[in-house]
Amino acid sequence: MATKLKRMAPSTRSSFLTYGMVIAAYVVMQAMLSGGLLTSSLKGMLVPICAYVVMAVSLNLTVGIMGELSLGHAGFMSVGAFTAVIAAAALQNTVSNGPLRLVMSMAVGGVFAGLVSLIVVVPVLRLRGDYLAIVTLAFGEIIKNIINCVYVGMDGTGLHFSMKDAASLGMAADGKVLLQGPMGAVGIQKLSTLTAGFLLIMLTLAVVLNFIHSRAGRAVMALRDNRIAAESVGISPTRYKMMAFVTSAVLAGLAGGLYAMNFSSILAKKFDFNTSILILVFVVLGGMGNIRCSIIAAAALTVLPELLRQFADYRMLVYAIVLILVMIFTNNPAYKAFFARFRFRRKTAGKETA
Amino acid sequence: MSTILSVENLNVAYGSIHAVKGVSFDVNEGEIVTLIGANGAGKSTTLNTIAGLLRGKSGSVTFMGEDLGKIPPHKIVSRGMALVPEGRRVFLQMSVQENLEMGAYTKGGAGVPADLEMVYDLFPRLKERRRQVAGTLSGGEQQMLAMGRALMSHPKLLMLDEPSMGLAPILVEQIFEIIQNLHKAGSTILLVEQNAQAALSIADRGYVLETGKIVTTGPSGELLASAAIKKAYLGG
Numbered sequence: 001m002a003t004k005l006k007r008m009a010p011s012t013r014s015s016f017l018t019y020g021m022v023i024a025a026y027v028v029m030q031a032m033l034s035g036g037l038l039t040s041s042l043k044g045m046l047v048p049i050c051a052y053v054v055m056a057v058s059l060n061l062t063v064g065i066m067g068e069l070s071l072g073h074a075g076f077m078s079v080g081a082f083t084a085v086i087a088a089a090a091l092q093n094t095v096s097n098g099p100l101r102l103v104m105s106m107a108v109g110g111v112f113a114g115l116v117s118l119i120v121v122v123p124v125l126r127l128r129g130d131y132l133a134i135v136t137l138a139f140g141e142i143i144k145n146i147i148n149c150v151y152v153g154m155d156g157t158g159l160h161f162s163m164k165d166a167a168s169l170g171m172a173a174d175g176k177v178l179l180q181g182p183m184g185a186v187g188i189q190k191l192s193t194l195t196a197g198f199l200l201i202m203l204t205l206a207v208v209l210n211f212i213h214s215r216a217g218r219a220v221m222a223l224r225d226n227r228i229a230a231e232s233v234g235i236s237p238t239r240y241k242m243m244a245f246v247t248s249a250v251l252a253g254l255a256g257g258l259y260a261m262n263f264s265s266i267l268a269k270k271f272d273f274n275t276s277i278l279i280l281v282f283v284v285l286g287g288m289g290n291i292r293c294s295i296i297a298a299a300a301l302t303v304l305p306e307l308l309r310q311f312a313d314y315r316m317l318v319y320a321i322v323l324i325l326v327m328i329f330t331n332n333p334a335y336k337a338f339f340a341r342f343r344f345r346r347k348t349a350g351k352e353t354a
Numbered sequence: 355m356s357t358i359l360s361v362e363n364l365n366v367a368y369g370s371i372h373a374v375k376g377v378s379f380d381v382n383e384g385e386i387v388t389l390i391g392a393n394g395a396g397k398s399t400t401l402n403t404i405a406g407l408l409r410g411k412s413g414s415v416t417f418m419g420e421d422l423g424k425i426p427p428h429k430i431v432s433r434g435m436a437l438v439p440e441g442r443r444v445f446l447q448m449s450v451q452e453n454l455e456m457g458a459y460t461k462g463g464a465g466v467p468a469d470l471e472m473v474y475d476l477f478p479r480l481k482e483r484r485r486q487v488a489g490t491l492s493g494g495e496q497q498m499l500a501m502g503r504a505l506m507s508h509p510k511l512l513m514l515d516e517p518s519m520g521l522a523p524i525l526v527e528q529i530f531e532i533i534q535n536l537h538k539a540g541s542t543i544l545l546v547e548q549n550a551q552a553a554l555s556i557a558d559r560g561y562v563l564e565t566g567k568i569v570t571t572g573p574s575g576e577l578l579a580s581a582a583i584k585k586a587y588l589g590g
Contacts, residue, residue: 215462222445222456229443231407233503234431234460 015209018292022205025299026198033194041306049302050197051077051259054204056282056298057291058251061208063280064289065217066244067224068124069133072140073252073279076113078271079143080253081260084109085185086152088261089178090159092189102191106200106257113253116143117246124245125238140276147268152179184267185260192262200258201295204251208291211247220244285326358383358511358542359404359435364413366396366403373399375566376413381511381544386537388545388553388574391563392586397546398440400563401515404544405437406430418510432460436509440516442496444503446489450480453488453499457506466506473502476532494525501532512536513544518552530556554578 029046032038038046055077062070087105095101123135151162155175162168166177179185211217219240222230227237260266282301286294304322308315329335359381366374374396381387389397402408404415406427415422417435425433436457445453454473458466474481477498483491488499497517504512514533518526526549534556537543547553554560554574562570562583570583577583 215459218452218456219459221447225445225447226443228407228439229445229500229503230456231427232405232431232437232439232443233457234428234507235456236426236428 011213046194047192047197047262049299051255052298052302053201053295054255055279056294057204057208058248059279060283060294061248063283066220070136071133071276072136074271074275075140075143076249076252077256079116080109080113080256083112084257085188085260086178098191106254109257110250110253114246114250117249121242121245144268148182151181153177186265188264192258356383360416362414365411366399367411379561383542386543386557388557388560390547390550395563396566398515401546434510436504436507437513438500438504442500444488444496444499449485451484453503454506457503469506477502494521511542515546518549
């Protein structure tokens with residue numbers, strides 16, 4: 001086993017470490033859950049943590065690997081969340097198996113988020129830097145406002161849509177309103193579980209890590225490092241940027257589905273600019289392009305506000321101070337030199353075996 | 355000798371600035387042809403337009419009998435043209451070997467290890483540093499890397515944009531020696547240079563550009579000897 005680990009490419013070894021970390025965390029959490037060792041507030045956060053981890057990893061694909069700042073990632077989460085909720089309700093009578101229905105409706109959420117991202121990808125391919133950030137920010141707001149005016153209901157004949165109010169849905173007597181504009185989606189069946197979240201994280205990691213180490217991932221990183229050089233070796237910017245962006249959006253849609261089905265009701269307001277920024281903070285704190293650390297950052301920063309509850313009114317102040325301190329210390333030359341020492345040793349070891 | 359690249363009456367403009375005004379020239383198989391001229395003469399603009407990174411307003415670029423006018427830059431590479439862009443544009447965060455592998459992007463496949471050896475034979479310095487991140491290389495090494503990366507695609511035409519820019523004289527000498535070696539091995543090269551003396555000393559033919567127009571052309575020996583050229587570009 002040890003020799004096998006040594007013979008692996010460093011990137012493969014790093015990927016396995018990431019998978020291992022997630023599996024270990026899942027096993028510990030599952031054990032604590034069945035042992036009744038978790039407080040109820042922490043128990044309620046397990047699925048959101050999983051969703052945020054997926055969001056952080058998928059945003060890292062856009063921000064870290066593609067090198068483009070996106071401020072509307074919560075918009076894709078929102079699209080995924082609401083379409084998944086509607087899909088879950090629509091499938092209630094045909095698919096009785098809960099986990100299967102969860103997977104199917106999350107898949108619907110992912111597909112819709114992907115379709116919406118095909119619209120956003122048009123400016124993404126033409127803009128860079130601040131301008132792209134502004135467009136994605138606007139996208140997040142537009143999605144929030146659109147969902148705020150949509151009414152969806154379901155009766156025996158199928159789904160009904162309206163942009164006016166619940167009454168204009170024109171449903172039969174047995175009709176049930178699924179999405180009530182600014183009141184959000186209500187009466188959601190709670191299908192999400194820690195295991196589902198864990199599996200989604202593993203799927204996301206498999207997709208993102210394989211993408212990064214694939215031909216396409218290399219091409220995306222080459223475009224990020226130097227667009228002109230990349231084009232001069234024959235890389236098509238359109239194709240690969242689109243691939244990365246749409247993949248990231250689909251994963252965000254899946255995470256949205258998982259997140260929404262952890263609650264009995266959910267509002268479009270939940271997926272606003274603050275959520276997009278929160279996810280970006282996970283990525284920046286974990287390190288752009290660093291998948292493993294963005295997972296840790298997402299989990300830690302989701303739990304942190306809960307743990308800081310004892311500070312009451314000063315909660316957000318302490319949260320901000322912790323963030324700033326972490327950023328200062330991880331940027332400290334002494335800290336970097338300390339970790340660079342380990343990296344150096346690993347590199348020379350690799351040379352000897354090569 | 356057959357013509358490999360032919361540029362006809364090329365006009366390129368950046369907005370209202372007319373940078374290249376009706377430039378025409380040919381490159382024949384096995385030749386080193388150089389475009390020389392001062393800053394802002396339109397040399398790099400011409401080269402970038404040939405590679406498809408810029409679009410001309412009018413005129414045509416024909417490569418191996420095919421009009422390149424509508425072909426996007428990433429597809430031009432697979433037709434056998436490689437550009438080493440100005441200013442040593444390497445992928446700074448990738449290792450030397452990864453940079454070279456990116457050069458074989460359009461080809462891929464089984465030939466890559468042999469091509470890597472070919473490049474390492476040309477640039478032994480790169481072999482020593484193949485695991486090093488490209489951002490830590492010196493300027494001259496980055497230039498070698500950019501050239502090596504272009505060679506990985508086995509170009510029928512290699513275009514070099516100011517390979518001597520910002521390099522120490524001894525490195526300039528080395529780079530030009532390598533260009534000569536490539537030429538001897540049969541490569542066709544289009545070289546854009548401000549360092550007219552060095553460029554003309556290795557080229558077969560030269561074109562002199564001045565504010566977007568070709569003012570003189572001829573075999574390098576003649577250009578080197580010409581009094582007008584000497585006065586304008588060679589400092590005396």
